[in-house]
Amino acid sequence: MATAQTQTAARFMMAPAVLLLLAWMIIPLSMTLYFSFQRYNLLMPGMEYFTGFDNYRYFFANPNFWAALTNTLVLVGGVLAITLIGGTLLALLLDQPMFGQGIVRLLVIAPFFVMPTVSALVWKNMLMHPVNGFFAWLARVFGFQPIDWFAQFPMFSIIMIVAWQWLPFATLILLTALQSLDEEQREAAGMDGAGPLSLFFYIILPHIARALTVVMLIQTIFLLSIFAEILVTTNGGPGVATTNLTFLIYMQSLLQFDVGLASAGGIVAVILANIVAIFLLRIVGKNLEA
Amino acid sequence: MGSITLKNVKKSFGGVTVIPDISLDIEDGQFVVFVGPSGCGKSTLLRLIAGLEDVSDGMIAIDGEDMTKTAPAQRKLSMVFQSYALYPHMSVRGNIAFPLKMEKAPKEKIDAAVNNAASILNLTDYLDRKPRQLSGGQRQRVAIGRAIVRQPKAFLFDEPLSNLDAALRVAMRLEISELHNKLKTTMVYVTHDQVEAMTMADKIVVLNAGRIEQYGSPLELYQRPANKFVAGFIGSPKMNFVEGAEAQKHGAHSIGVRPEHLTVSRGPGTWSGVVKVSEHLGSDTFLHVDVEGAGTMTTRTSGDVAFKHGETVGLTPVEGRVYRFDAQGMAV
Numbered sequence: 001m002a003t004a005q006t007q008t009a010a011r012f013m014m015a016p017a018v019l020l021l022l023a024w025m026i027i028p029l030s031m032t033l034y035f036s037f038q039r040y041n042l043l044m045p046g047m048e049y050f051t052g053f054d055n056y057r058y059f060f061a062n063p064n065f066w067a068a069l070t071n072t073l074v075l076v077g078g079v080l081a082i083t084l085i086g087g088t089l090l091a092l093l094l095d096q097p098m099f100g101q102g103i104v105r106l107l108v109i110a111p112f113f114v115m116p117t118v119s120a121l122v123w124k125n126m127l128m129h130p131v132n133g134f135f136a137w138l139a140r141v142f143g144f145q146p147i148d149w150f151a152q153f154p155m156f157s158i159i160m161i162v163a164w165q166w167l168p169f170a171t172l173i174l175l176t177a178l179q180s181l182d183e184e185q186r187e188a189a190g191m192d193g194a195g196p197l198s199l200f201f202y203i204i205l206p207h208i209a210r211a212l213t214v215v216m217l218i219q220t221i222f223l224l225s226i227f228a229e230i231l232v233t234t235n236g237g238p239g240v241a242t243t244n245l246t247f248l249i250y251m252q253s254l255l256q257f258d259v260g261l262a263s264a265g266g267i268v269a270v271i272l273a274n275i276v277a278i279f280l281l282r283i284v285g286k287n288l289e290a
Numbered sequence: 291m292g293s294i295t296l297k298n299v300k301k302s303f304g305g306v307t308v309i310p311d312i313s314l315d316i317e318d319g320q321f322v323v324f325v326g327p328s329g330c331g332k333s334t335l336l337r338l339i340a341g342l343e344d345v346s347d348g349m350i351a352i353d354g355e356d357m358t359k360t361a362p363a364q365r366k367l368s369m370v371f372q373s374y375a376l377y378p379h380m381s382v383r384g385n386i387a388f389p390l391k392m393e394k395a396p397k398e399k400i401d402a403a404v405n406n407a408a409s410i411l412n413l414t415d416y417l418d419r420k421p422r423q424l425s426g427g428q429r430q431r432v433a434i435g436r437a438i439v440r441q442p443k444a445f446l447f448d449e450p451l452s453n454l455d456a457a458l459r460v461a462m463r464l465e466i467s468e469l470h471n472k473l474k475t476t477m478v479y480v481t482h483d484q485v486e487a488m489t490m491a492d493k494i495v496v497l498n499a500g501r502i503e504q505y506g507s508p509l510e511l512y513q514r515p516a517n518k519f520v521a522g523f524i525g526s527p528k529m530n531f532v533e534g535a536e537a538q539k540h541g542a543h544s545i546g547v548r549p550e551h552l553t554v555s556r557g558p559g560t561w562s563g564v565v566k567v568s569e570h571l572g573s574d575t576f577l578h579v580d581v582e583g584a585g586t587m588t589t590r591t592s593g594d595v596a597f598k599h600g601e602t603v604g605l606t607p608v609e610g611r612v613y614r615f616d617a618q619g620m621a622v
Binding site: 182184185187188189190191192193194195198202203206207209 | 340341342361362363367368369371372373375376377378379380388389392393436440
């Protein structure tokens with residue numbers, strides 16, 4: 001694929017796919033952009049008109065916006081912290097030789113295959129339910145007052161559910177990274193006098209740093225738009241305690257029928273996601289070079 | 291100080307016995323080479339000494355102290371791995387300093403030791419580079435540098451030159467020998483290359499199928515091989531073996547003659563045969579001669595001897611240089 005001729009041919013052959021992808025992305029984006037400058041409410045059809053930046057002004061003026069922004073960041077940060085640390089520890093555990101390794105690994109990956117709505121409902125009704133839930137039963141067994149998770153610790157509960165879903169992903173990627181560590185390097189470090197902790201911090205952690213970065217980037221992209229788990233459990237409440245940006249936009253478009261405002265929110269979310277991504281790439285991007 | 295003693299060491303992996311029973315004394319300051327064909331257990335033996343594998347039975351003592359159950363780091367040995375096992379994310383300085391850092395040595399001491407090691411190994415200009423920016427020989431030197439800063443009781447080398455090209459291998463061979471002369475520390479070196487063994491060793495341990503075939507100085511092994519295996523393994527090209535009637539004449543089950551101890555003549559010799567291949571190395575010429583009733587024999591003659599394919603030559607062994615072996619392959 002090095003000669004000029006093959007490159008031209010390759011471009012021609014790739015063009016349809018690239019154009020399709022471009023259209024796929026550009027059309028919804030430009031429509032959202034267009035609607036965000038329109039006064040467009042589904043309750044008043046046929047009365048759309050151009051309003052300039054009004055939608056954006058209203059969106060930022062909404063007191064729930066700042067709450068939603070904080071919630072989004074708390075949710076992303078919390079899940080990232082749990083999955084990165086937990087994933088590293090689990091990967092270290094699974095990397096040990098043990099009986100039934102294959103089956104155990106399969107079981108660990110299982111949560112990733114459960115649909116977000118289903119897993120959230122399972123957590124809501126079977127684990128965290130204040131009357132029927134497993135945690136409530138456990139609390140009663142030891143004589144404690146059962147905790148009403150979604151009322152008392154709504155954000156923590158959501159973080160737990162989402163972290164449970166994403167932990168397998170982090171574990172899997174980090175496990176493969178661990179397995180690619182040269183055995184002789186471990187042995188050399190052992191001979192050089194590195195104990196388990198030094199081995200982890202000086203040899204293993206730098207080795208899996210790149211994988212950690214990748215996990216962090218991919219997860220951030222998906223976690224910024226968490227929606228199903230919130231919809232089926234807390235519905236953004238109590239109050240706006242678990243309303244993130246995605247959920248806020250959903251409320252504006254489909255509960256208040258304000259398409260223009262929601263589109264403005266969507267654009268703001270896109271810009272925020274890009275800012276976060278740029279920051280992340282800046283901070284951790286060094287790891288991806290070389 | 292660094293004498294190493296193995297007493298009745300046994301090692302098996304699951305049901306497979308790799309080392310049935312080895313006892314060995316390595317004296318302080320010696321350069322000992324373990325040599326043998328692949329799979330003979332020489333690397334396993336080194337790893338047992340290093341503590342990277344547990345012995346199944348027997349005792350390993352370093353400086354007279356029982357170290358059989360001691361962790362690798364506490365044995366005060368340094369190892370140079372075949373793949374060098376450098377830490378890729380650390381600079382050369384970081385790599386060399388790592389063992390001292392693990393000992394929590396003071397910073398001035400680390401710096402002094404690193405700079406000293408770097409100057410011994412000509413690495414001073416590369417201290418801030420990463421291992422991937424170095425050539426094979428430089429990486430090799432970093433691995434050695436990492437080994438010497440700890441001032442270990444003994445160095446263990448696990449086929450350290452096998453990843454280098456031929457010219458570099460010869461150069462590094464010299465450097466390691468010089469290092470040994472300078473440091474006077476015990477070195478245990480594993481290789482499958484008998485040339486490395488012969489050129490570097492004070493003493494060679496020839497291993498075969500987990501057993502020590504012979505333990506002695508290079509010349510001892512060359513001149514008085516204990517058995518047919520050692521005779522065939524030491525020396526290049528390989529010794530020629532003849533069995534049957536020809537051997538009977540010498541009162542042995544089989545006899546062996548080294549290629550350099552066969553004189554070639556145009557007329558008839560003790561044996562005569564047809565030249566199959568002649569390899570001209572410049573300084574030497576190797577002739578592979580098909581001898582009736584004795585198979586192919588290799589001779590080593592001086593470079594200016596010009597025999598061609600298909601010529602008939604006579605081969606005569608040098609007087610007193612015929613090795614005799616009994617039916618069990620032991621030297622007689």
